[in-house]
Amino acid sequence: MIERLCIIGVGLIGGSLARALRDAGSCRHVVGASRNLDNLRLAVELGVIDSYETDLARAVAGADMVLVAVPLGAMEPVFSAIRGSLAEGSVVTDAGSAKVSVIEAAHRAFGRVPEFFVPGHPIAGTERSGVAASLPDLYRNRRVILTPLPETALEATRKVRAMWEAAGARVAEMEPVHHDEVLAATSHLPHVLAFTLVESLARLHDKAEIFEYAAGGFRDFTRIASSDPVMWRDICLANGNAIQQMIERFITDLQVLDQAVEARDGERLLQIFGDAKAARDRFVH
Amino acid sequence: MIERLCIIGVGLIGGSLARALRDAGSCRHVVGASRNLDNLRLAVELGVIDSYETDLARAVAGADMVLVAVPLGAMEPVFSAIRGSLAEGSVVTDAGSAKVSVIEAAHRAFGRVPEFFVPGHPIAGTERSGVAASLPDLYRNRRVILTPLPETALEATRKVRAMWEAAGARVAEMEPVHHDEVLAATSHLPHVLAFTLVESLARLHDKAEIFEYAAGGFRDFTRIASSDPVMWRDICLANGNAIQQMIERFITDLQVLDQAVEARDGERLLQIFGDAKAARDRFVH
Numbered sequence: 001m002i003e004r005l006c007i008i009g010v011g012l013i014g015g016s017l018a019r020a021l022r023d024a025g026s027c028r029h030v031v032g033a034s035r036n037l038d039n040l041r042l043a044v045e046l047g048v049i050d051s052y053e054t055d056l057a058r059a060v061a062g063a064d065m066v067l068v069a070v071p072l073g074a075m076e077p078v079f080s081a082i083r084g085s086l087a088e089g090s091v092v093t094d095a096g097s098a099k100v101s102v103i104e105a106a107h108r109a110f111g112r113v114p115e116f117f118v119p120g121h122p123i124a125g126t127e128r129s130g131v132a133a134s135l136p137d138l139y140r141n142r143r144v145i146l147t148p149l150p151e152t153a154l155e156a157t158r159k160v161r162a163m164w165e166a167a168g169a170r171v172a173e174m175e176p177v178h179h180d181e182v183l184a185a186t187s188h189l190p191h192v193l194a195f196t197l198v199e200s201l202a203r204l205h206d207k208a209e210i211f212e213y214a215a216g217g218f219r220d221f222t223r224i225a226s227s228d229p230v231m232w233r234d235i236c237l238a239n240g241n242a243i244q245q246m247i248e249r250f251i252t253d254l255q256v257l258d259q260a261v262e263a264r265d266g267e268r269l270l271q272i273f274g275d276a277k278a279a280r281d282r283f284v285h
Numbered sequence: 286m287i288e289r290l291c292i293i294g295v296g297l298i299g300g301s302l303a304r305a306l307r308d309a310g311s312c313r314h315v316v317g318a319s320r321n322l323d324n325l326r327l328a329v330e331l332g333v334i335d336s337y338e339t340d341l342a343r344a345v346a347g348a349d350m351v352l353v354a355v356p357l358g359a360m361e362p363v364f365s366a367i368r369g370s371l372a373e374g375s376v377v378t379d380a381g382s383a384k385v386s387v388i389e390a391a392h393r394a395f396g397r398v399p400e401f402f403v404p405g406h407p408i409a410g411t412e413r414s415g416v417a418a419s420l421p422d423l424y425r426n427r428r429v430i431l432t433p434l435p436e437t438a439l440e441a442t443r444k445v446r447a448m449w450e451a452a453g454a455r456v457a458e459m460e461p462v463h464h465d466e467v468l469a470a471t472s473h474l475p476h477v478l479a480f481t482l483v484e485s486l487a488r489l490h491d492k493a494e495i496f497e498y499a500a501g502g503f504r505d506f507t508r509i510a511s512s513d514p515v516m517w518r519d520i521c522l523a524n525g526n527a528i529q530q531m532i533e534r535f536i537t538d539l540q541v542l543d544q545a546v547e548a549r550d551g552e553r554l555l556q557i558f559g560d561a562k563a564a565r566d567r568f569v570h
Binding site: 124187198220222223224226248253272 | 358427428468485498512514557
């Protein structure tokens with residue numbers, strides 16, 4: 001049981017965790033913190049949090065669990081703001097989509113990576129954002145990756161794992177660098193491709209017509225291009241090396257395909273498309 | 286009213302049109318034709334067609350409307366097979382995803398582009414294929430593009446338009462070359478990207494893990510990579526020039542983004558992602 005959960009950044013990710021833990025009866029009091037007072041009032045109205053603070057130092061005082069669910073670029077200032085005010089025995093975790101950069105931010109803010117800090121990443125979300133989009137079952141059967149370091153207290157990792165499991169998630173542990181590579185492949189690259197495709201098509205001179213004749217596949221394919229641009233800018237800045245590697249690998253593979261199209265090499269095209277379909281069908285089933 | 290509709294290629298596209306026209310009472314008899322006897326028997330069982338023929342010449346005899354819904358690579362042999370057997374006054378249309386190549390195939394098979402042939406393309410489909418996946422409302426409020434030529438009989442175009450409208454579709458007309466450019470952008474490029482991404486990730490050495498940590502966005506983004514590889518090989522062969530242009534334009538845009546990531550240029554990234562989100566949100570609403 002968490003006595004007092006402090007959620008810094010009450011949006012889709014933080015709000016959904018609060019809803020899930022309240023539904024599960026795993027948390028006595030949720031205090032929300034953010035710079036946006038209207039958002040905090042809305043979160044109270046929606047029953048997502050019990051109370052709020054706009055001052056981060058006051059928000060974490062007395063909390064036994066703190067979740068930092070802010071864009072990656074805001075992690076370090078948040079860590080610095082709460083540094084002197086955490087309660088004895090308090091555990092801090094985060095929900096950032098890249099882990100090495102968050103660990104570095106914690107190192108800079110705290111002067112070391114504190115033993116009470118458990119880097120984490122729930123693999124869930126929608127293209128929508130904000131507390132109004134939060135859902136109590138967002139994490140049900142979804143993966144959460146924790147990337148504890150050798151200096152992380154086992155008890156802190158245990159508590160964070162229990163929290164996510166109470167929200168319905170399946171928790172795994174991974175090296176931070178490996179996490180960032182896996183996510184660059186499965187999440188960051190697809191988002192970059194979807195953003196680039198839509199932006200590229202929007203610059204065609206007959207763009208109104210282009211989108212008019214787009215079908216359902218296009219809608220699905222580009223759904224993730226409706227995601228929050230600030231969050232994705234931060235992810236590209238934070239996990240730039242791994243993302244660049246994936247982009248450049250993808251460009252090479254796309255050039256191979258382009259050459260097969262140019263050569264009208266039906267056999268090669270069928271092989272690529274067939275391998276993709278087989279992998280996609282295995283992934284779904 | 287269509288007295289006798291002949292559907293050559295009783296799959297998702299042809300089967301869905303038959304279902305829609307039967308539901309609308311716009312068609313008295315549907316004869317299905319394909320090389321696959323099991324598929325034809327299934328189509329009768331499912332109530333999609335009334336009868337079937339495996340011989341294409343016999344199938345079109347007496348039909349006042351013929352829909353050729355086969356992969357692009359099979360268009361020319363089908364046209365050649367039906368050439369001598371079409372009834373007087375019969376109208377022929379097709380459902381190919383590229384139009385210039387189908388017109389060229391018709392020209393080769395018939396010795397000219399016949400006045401009774403109306404090139405067409407329903408912008409609808411799912412990643413599934415086969416008659417079992419066919420749906421009576423697949424075309425409801427979806428676009429169908431017809432690309433009649435100067436030599437096409439107005440009456441033939443009128444009949445094909447009426448047929449698709451009876452199935453619930455909104456019909457537009459377009460120049461064949463322009464159709465192929467628009468579709469290369471909105472459909473062919475996204476499919477190529479999805480196939481390439483999934484095939485690329487499947488070649489990573491830790492691919493099992495890669496797919497294990499993929500989230501909902503990845504599932505949507507790659508849904509179209511489950512599409513029929515033969516159909517997409519044929520599309521890439523048939524509309525190769527327009528597709529190559531779009532691939533190469535996309536690679537250039539992706540290189541720009543890659544450079545922004547390398548330079549950690551947050552402003553540029555925010556601009557690209559913001560423009561994409563705005564265009565995507567406009568397209569959906």
